[in-house]
Amino acid sequence: MSPAKWLALAVVVAVVAAAVVIGLRDNRGLPDDAAFAYDGTVVTESDVDHWVEVMGALYGIEEPADEDERDAFRRDAAKAMAVSMILDDAAEDAGIVISDKRARDTLARMIEGQLGDDPHRAFTDLLASFGVTEDEVLDEVKRQQAVAGLFQERTADAVDDVTVADARAYFEEDPDRFATPERRQLRNIVVGSRTEAVGLLSRLRRGDDFAALARATSLDDATRRRGGVLGTVRPDELDTSYATVAFRTRPGTAFGPVKTRYGWNVGQVVDVVPGRTAVFSEIQQSVIEALRSERALEAWRGWLTDQIREADVEYDAAYLPDDPDEPPATNTGLR
Known part of the structure; x- marks a missing residue:
C-alpha cells in the first residue's frame, strides 16, 4: 500500500x-x-x-x-x-x-x-x-x-x-448484516509487469520461498518488509478483481497474476477463517x-x-x- x-x-x-x-x-x-x-x-x-x-x-x-x-x-x-x-x-x-x-x-x-x-x-x-x-x-x-x-x-x-429492544428489532430486520464473513490470511507480491508476475508464480510453484521472493521483488513497501504478509482480510477489504481470485483459491496455493491499480499481483492463501452466522445474544452490544x-x-x-x-x-x-x-x-x- x-x-x-x-x-x-x-x-x-x-x-x-x-x-x-x-x-x-x-x-x-x-x-x-x-x-x-x-x-x-x-x-x-x-x-x-x-x-x-x-x-x-x-x-x-x-x-x-x-x-x-x-x-x-x-x-x-x-x-x-x-x-x-x-x-x-x-x-x-x-x-x-x-x-x-x-x-x-x-x-x-x-x-x-x-x-x-x-x-x-x-x-x-x-x-x-x-x-x-x-x-x-x-x-x-x-x-x-x-x-x-x-x-x-x-x-x-x-x-x-x-434500548436493547430497539437493537433486537434492528438485528431481526437483517441478521445477515451481522454475520461474520469468511476471512483469509494472505501474502502478496506486487511487481510492475505481467511477465514478472508470471515468472514469480512459476518460481513459487516450483517451491521457492514466498517471503524471500516478496522481500527481494515486491514494490509494496509495507508488505515487502513483512515478507509479503497482507494479513487476515475480508473480501470487501480488497480490490474486487483480487478478492475474486483470492477467495476461490485453495489454502496453501499461490494465485495470479492479478492486475490492480498498484500493479501486477501474485498472492498466496495461507489460511482460511470460516464465516459464521450471527446470534443476537452474543453480539448484543455490537x-x-x-x-x-x-x-x-x-x-x-x-x-x-x-x-x-x-x-x-x-x-x-x-x-x-x-x-x-x-x-x-x-x-x-x-x-
Whole structure:
C-alpha cells in the first residue's frame, strides 16, 4: 500500500464523507477566476486546485484522467471544500477548538512506524512531492478533529435513546448484516509487469520461498518488509478483481497474476477463517453500537443539510454540483 493510500485510511473521518451536501444559490457577480463564494468569501479555481493537492497528500485522492470524470471531480471538489468551510464556522460557533499540540500528536501517531526508519522525514518528503506544507496538513487534521467533536455534540441525543429492544428489532430486520464473513490470511507480491508476475508464480510453484521472493521483488513497501504478509482480510477489504481470485483459491496455493491499480499481483492463501452466522445474544452490544451509529448519522445528515441549505454559497457554472441539494453517495472520492 502506498504512503498516500495509507494516509487516506488513517485520517479520513467517514461521518463527514457520508454527509457532504451543498446548498444552491444564484450564480451572479462572481469574478472570472472564481469557483464559488461562501458568505462573501471568494474561492478561486487555484484555491480549489491547491485544496485538492492537500487532499491528495492526506487521502491519496487523484484527479481522474477522463475529461468527463475530471469535470465531475472538480465539481465535487468545490462542493466538498464549501462544506468544509461551513463546518469550520459551525465548529467555531460551537466553541470547539483543537490545539496545535493535539493535532501534532495525532499526526505523529499516524505516521509513526508507517514510513520507514525516519517517518517524519519521509512524511515531509511525501508532502513536498505534492507541493503541500506540514502546516496545511495540521490544519486539516485540526479540522477533522473539530468536525468529529461537532458530530458528537450534534448526535448525542440520538444515540442515548437506543434500548436493547430497539437493537433486537434492528438485528431481526437483517441478521445477515451481522454475520461474520469468511476471512483469509494472505501474502502478496506486487511487481510492475505481467511477465514478472508470471515468472514469480512459476518460481513459487516450483517451491521457492514466498517471503524471500516478496522481500527481494515486491514494490509494496509495507508488505515487502513483512515478507509479503497482507494479513487476515475480508473480501470487501480488497480490490474486487483480487478478492475474486483470492477467495476461490485453495489454502496453501499461490494465485495470479492479478492486475490492480498498484500493479501486477501474485498472492498466496495461507489460511482460511470460516464465516459464521450471527446470534443476537452474543453480539448484543455490537448491534446496539451499530444502531447508535446509524441514528447518529441520520441526525447528523439532517442537521448538516439544514446548515448547508441555509448557507450563502454561490457557484460558478463550471463548478456547480450536479446534485446541489441532495446528499451524495458515501464514497465520493473526496473526504
